[in-house]
Amino acid sequence: MLEKVRSLPDKPGIYQYFDENGKLLYIGKAKSLKKRVKSYFRFNPFRPADNLSPRIYKMISEAKDLNYIVVENENDALILENSLIKQLKPKYNILLRDDKTYPYIYIDLDEEFPRLEITRKVVKGKNIKYFGPFSSGASAILKTVYEEIPLVQSKSCLRGKKACLYHQIGKCLAPCEGKITSKEYMKYVDKAIKLVHDKEKILEILYKKMEKYAENLQFEEAAEIRDRIKSIESAEIYSHVDLAKLEDLDIFVVEVFGNKAVVIRIFVREGKVVASSHNIINSQTIPEKSEIYTRAILEFYSTQTPFTSSKILVGDDFEEREWLSKVLSEKFNKKITIITPTTNERKSLVKLAKLNAAEVVKNQKENTILLEIKTLFNLQNVPYKIEVFDTSHMQGEATVGAMVVWEDGKFKKSDYRHYHLEGKDEYSQMRELLTRRAQSFEKNPPPELWLIDGGAAQLKIAKEVIDSTGANVDILAISKEKIDAKAHRAKGAAKDKIYFPWKMEEGELKIEKIDLSEKDKRLQFLQMLRDEAHRFAIEFHRKTKRKKDTQIDLLKIKGIGKAKMTKLLNYFGTFENIKKASFNELKSVLNEKDAKAIIEFFQERK
Incomplete structure (x- = not known):
C-alpha cells in the first residue's frame, strides 16, 4: 500500500480503504488525492498518523489496500462519495438512512384563480410561492384551509364551466361561472396564505371544531379532527423565539452520544419555527460531527426539492462547510451560505435543537439482543x-x-x-x-x-x-x-x-x-x-394464487382449459399480455376457434 500512497495523483477524486480480507473499510473524497491520503500516514516507518481521531486511527490500522477514482472536480467527488457510501455501506463511514423528501404547500400566483396544493418537487413556473417543508401535517393544514376559505377546490372545477356542489355548500365562489373576479378572488388567496403561516390559528380552529363535534356526539368526526391536530402539532419543536428579522433559515444541529448521533432539523420561515424533524444514527464506532453534518446536509438537499431559504444555520463549524456551500449554490443556482450562529436569537434556536437531541436519545431503548x-x-x-x-x-x-x-x-x-x-x-x-x-x-x-x-x-x-x-x-x-x-x-x-x-x-x-x-x-x-x-x-x-386461479376459471367458461391456459402463459408470460394479444398472436399459439373465444371473452368483460 505504501507505493500506492506515494504514487497518488494531485487531482480530485474518491479513495477507498480495504482490510486484509478485501472488505471495504472507508470511502473518502478529496480535492487532492495525493495530499488527503498522505495526511492519514507517517513515513519512516510507514504507520497511521498520530493526530487522527480514535475512529480513523483504528480504520487506518486495519487498512491493507487502497483504491481510488479520479473525477473532474471537487463537486463530482462529493456526489460520487455520497452515492458509493449509500450503495456499499463501508464499515467506518456514516450512513444516514433518512433520505425521504418532505412535502411543501405551494401556489402558482400566475394563475387567474390560483389554489394551494402539495408538492415534493420543484414546480415549473415563474411565480411559485412555497410554504414548508413540513415533516408532517401538510395535508392536515391544507384541508383546514379549504374548509375555512372558499378557494377553488380542485382544478377540474374550473374546467367544468359550471358551479358544482362545493358552491352550493358555500365552499367555493364559483369562478367557473364568473361569479367572482380574479381581483376579488385574490383577497381570499391572501387570507389563505396568512392562515398557512399561522399554525396557532389553525389549531385554534380545529380544537373548536373537535369540541363541537364531541358535544353533538359526532365521535368519528371528532376523532378525525383530533388526528389532524396531532399531525400538525408533531411537525415542529415548539419555540417562543421569534427572530427579529422575518428571515428564512434551515437549521441543522448534530449531537453525538457515545456510538449514537442525532440530527435535528428546524425550519424557520418569516422568523417563526414552522417544522422540525430528526433522525438517529446508530454507528459501529464513535461518529464524528464533521462527517455527519456533511452527510446530513448533502443528503437532505440531494433531490430536486424546493429550496426556499438561502441560509443554513449549523450548530458547529465543520471542515466541509465552505465547500458544501459552493456545491449547493451551484446546484440551486443561487447563493447559499452555511453559517454558525452569532446573534442571541439564532444561538437560542441551536440550544433548543441540542436540548431536543438529548431528549430523543433519552427516549431510545437499547436493544442488547x-x-x-x-x-x-x-x-x-x-x-x-x-x-x-x-x-x-x-x-x-x-x-x-x-x-x-x-x-x-x-x-x-x-x-x-x-x-x-x-x-x-x-x-x-x-x-x-x-x-x-x-x-x-x-x-x-x-x-x-x-x-x-x-x-x-x-x-x-x-x-x-x-x-x-x-x-x-x-x-x-x-x-x-x-x-x-x-x-x-x-x-x-x-x-x-x-x-x-x-x-x-x-x-x-x-x-x-x-x-x-x-x-x-x-x-x-x-x-x-x-x-x-x-x-x-x-x-x-x-393472494397471487387466488388471482391466477380466478383468471384460469374465467377462461374455462369459454372452453380454455388449464393445459391451454398454461400454454398461453408460457408464451405470453402474464395474464395481462394475453389480454393485450391480437387475434393472430392468439391463433398462432392455440387455434382460430380458441383465439376468437378469448377475444370475445375480453370484449364482453369491457
Whole structure:
C-alpha cells in the first residue's frame, strides 16, 4: 500500500480503504488525492498518523489496500462519495438512512384563480410561492384551509364551466361561472396564505371544531379532527423565539452520544419555527460531527426539492462547510451560505435543537439482543437494520419472494417488499430474490444484516450476491433441521439451526452451524424475524394464487382449459399480455376457434 500512497495523483477524486480480507473499510473524497491520503500516514516507518481521531486511527490500522477514482472536480467527488457510501455501506463511514423528501404547500400566483396544493418537487413556473417543508401535517393544514376559505377546490372545477356542489355548500365562489373576479378572488388567496403561516390559528380552529363535534356526539368526526391536530402539532419543536428579522433559515444541529448521533432539523420561515424533524444514527464506532453534518446536509438537499431559504444555520463549524456551500449554490443556482450562529436569537434556536437531541436519545431503548447476536456470530457490525427473506410457491405455481425489515426495535412495514419470481427451484428463486434486492442498493442502502430462511446452500447464494456488490452486509440463515428429507415447520417437529459464514479455506466457504436452546432469546429473536417473513411471503403467495386461479376459471367458461391456459402463459408470460394479444398472436399459439373465444371473452368483460 505504501507505493500506492506515494504514487497518488494531485487531482480530485474518491479513495477507498480495504482490510486484509478485501472488505471495504472507508470511502473518502478529496480535492487532492495525493495530499488527503498522505495526511492519514507517517513515513519512516510507514504507520497511521498520530493526530487522527480514535475512529480513523483504528480504520487506518486495519487498512491493507487502497483504491481510488479520479473525477473532474471537487463537486463530482462529493456526489460520487455520497452515492458509493449509500450503495456499499463501508464499515467506518456514516450512513444516514433518512433520505425521504418532505412535502411543501405551494401556489402558482400566475394563475387567474390560483389554489394551494402539495408538492415534493420543484414546480415549473415563474411565480411559485412555497410554504414548508413540513415533516408532517401538510395535508392536515391544507384541508383546514379549504374548509375555512372558499378557494377553488380542485382544478377540474374550473374546467367544468359550471358551479358544482362545493358552491352550493358555500365552499367555493364559483369562478367557473364568473361569479367572482380574479381581483376579488385574490383577497381570499391572501387570507389563505396568512392562515398557512399561522399554525396557532389553525389549531385554534380545529380544537373548536373537535369540541363541537364531541358535544353533538359526532365521535368519528371528532376523532378525525383530533388526528389532524396531532399531525400538525408533531411537525415542529415548539419555540417562543421569534427572530427579529422575518428571515428564512434551515437549521441543522448534530449531537453525538457515545456510538449514537442525532440530527435535528428546524425550519424557520418569516422568523417563526414552522417544522422540525430528526433522525438517529446508530454507528459501529464513535461518529464524528464533521462527517455527519456533511452527510446530513448533502443528503437532505440531494433531490430536486424546493429550496426556499438561502441560509443554513449549523450548530458547529465543520471542515466541509465552505465547500458544501459552493456545491449547493451551484446546484440551486443561487447563493447559499452555511453559517454558525452569532446573534442571541439564532444561538437560542441551536440550544433548543441540542436540548431536543438529548431528549430523543433519552427516549431510545437499547436493544442488547443485537449486541449479543453480533458477538455470538462474529458479525462485522451491530445489526441495527435487518432484512429477512423468504420465498413461497405451490408445486412451482405462483412463485413469490418476500422481504421484511426490522429497524429501531420494530418491524418497518413501509419497507416490506413483494417479488414475483421466475426461478424453477428454491435455490434459483432465492438467488433471483436476493439479486433483485441487491440491485436496488443505490436507491435503498443495504442493512447491516441479511437473514435468510434456508440452510447452508441458501447462505452460500446470499454470500455470492453480496460479494458481487462489494457491500458490507453480514449474513445468517435459519432453517428447520430436516427429518426424512423434509423440513418440518410444525412446532416441536424439528429444531431450528442457524448457519453463518465462518471463513474461506482454499477458496471454499466454510459454514458453521449452531444449535441453540429453544429458550435462548437470541434464537427466539431470529425465529420471530423469520416467521414474519414467512407470514408475509405466504400471504402474498395465496393472494397471487387466488388471482391466477380466478383468471384460469374465467377462461374455462369459454372452453380454455388449464393445459391451454398454461400454454398461453408460457408464451405470453402474464395474464395481462394475453389480454393485450391480437387475434393472430392468439391463433398462432392455440387455434382460430380458441383465439376468437378469448377475444370475445375480453370484449364482453369491457
